[in-house]
Amino acid sequence: MRSSRKRKALDWVLLSLAVLGALVVVAPLLLIVLNSFKSPDDYNQGGPLQLPSHLYFDGLARFWEASDFPKKLWNSIFISAMVAVLGVLVSLFNAYALGIGRARGRLPLLVVFLLANMLPQEALLYPLYNMSKAVGLYDSQWSVIIIFTVIQSAFGTYLLTSVYSGFPRELLEAAAIDGAGRWRTLWQVVVPVSWQTLSVLLIFFFIWTWNEFLIPTTFLVSNDKQTVPLAVAALQGEKLMDVTTTSASALLGLIPTLVFFLIFQRTLTRGVTAGAIK
């Protein structure tokens, strides 16, 4: 057996390199954590690598208050959760028709959905901006929710359709024999069987929407409607942002997604793989 073979010197060298690489990757984050709890004077005297001489929370507090962080956090949660649920719902309906129903025009429609996901958002931005003003949804979180529901579900439709193309026909036939219509079959057979894929989509739509920047920054102009990434970007270069407050702002921008990552790490890595293989 290979695994029981003795570890050679070269193995240790390669392991060290892999660990070193991982350290390089997390180093910027560690620097941010280290320096968010320092006063600017402390930073200027000790430099970026010293431990704080005393713990200093003013930078965090200042950014927290200036950005009204709890409000931003709630906005991000609300928008991302709405998009996740609505996006999965639309993907589910689309894929039910295309993958299981084999609706006519399947291939051209899939191309349209794929294209919708590939397009640069700038190619839609100005018309959407005009349209949102025309229907009174400019500076409303609903404009962002609707747009991302469509963009995310375009990807979801593509992925789910390929999953549903291989859906066990026996299950569908059994449901039909039991007298279940399409609506009941969808909710009582298809959704429970494919729940794993649906939950992966739910989690990805949430985090993707959370991390979006261009469309939220264009449509959400009022301060109290903005999301966490916008709040972090908006205050850069402001007077109150001394060196350690800037670091603290980045830290507060990182924490929510890092927490999310720790909770859903398994699902996320499984999902990346599924999305890549198609």
Add this chain to the structure above:
Amino acid sequence: MTPTKTQQPTGYWWYLLPGLLLVSAIVIVPLGMNIYYSFTSYRGILPPQWIGLENWQRLFTDAKFWTSFRNSIAMIVAMVVVPTLLGLLIASVLFDLVGKRFGGKVASFLRATYYIPQIIPIVVAAIVIGWIARPDDGALNSILDTIGLDGARQNWLGDPAWALPTIMVVLIWVQIGYPVVVFMAALARVDPELYEAAELDGANWWHRFRAITVAVIRPEIFVVALTCTIAALKVFAPVYALTRGGPGTSTIVPSYYSYSEFFQSTQVGYGAAISTALTVVIIAVSLVFLIAQRRVEQEEEQR
């Protein structure tokens, strides 16, 4: 298998209705309008005026436009070439060596670490690197001073020679975890017996890597290269957050150029031409990838 009377395929169309309405209203119609804008003079207030190909002619002689696409090539190096190559290397070291000799837990812990930057908002990732690269009191310059390399300190984002490389570092950092995760999962498909046979034949690690590993996970390499290339062509947030395309035009990219035409210069027609050109490039690149992939697959089958 034959559809019964209650299960004619047409009956499923109802389920497509919401999705089709939404994708028409949010993607197809706006895309058409944007293409239309690209043939007009439009300042955002008065209705667009048809001017034919004027914007497009201007595009072809606009040095800033060509610079923006030249910078896109730098983004492709940072988001596709480097992460794919490094990712292949890291994934095979983690899977083949760390996973097998030091345990799966160590390997998946390291994999998760490499993946972390992928999960943070890209604009926040940019601000993290931008914070380290601050000109006067930034961590990078302070560290250079401390180790006696003060000659190497730079205005990383303010110097036209360094701004683009600094943004590339942000993108490499953000991107590296994606190929690592995808390739590690793909490597699980490689039959270990193939390796053992190759080892008995005296093939060294590099030979095995090229002949077996790369061949088996080629589909994933294609997918990673394609999705990352599209993402690289669309890069916006780091440029917006760190340099706004500057200094000068040294970090301008097509998406930021069209955005600034829309909302700063209010040359909406011209911005629409830039974003339409970007769309065409993205579609063309994707088609080239798909055709190349099909060709490689056919060659494989013929062997």
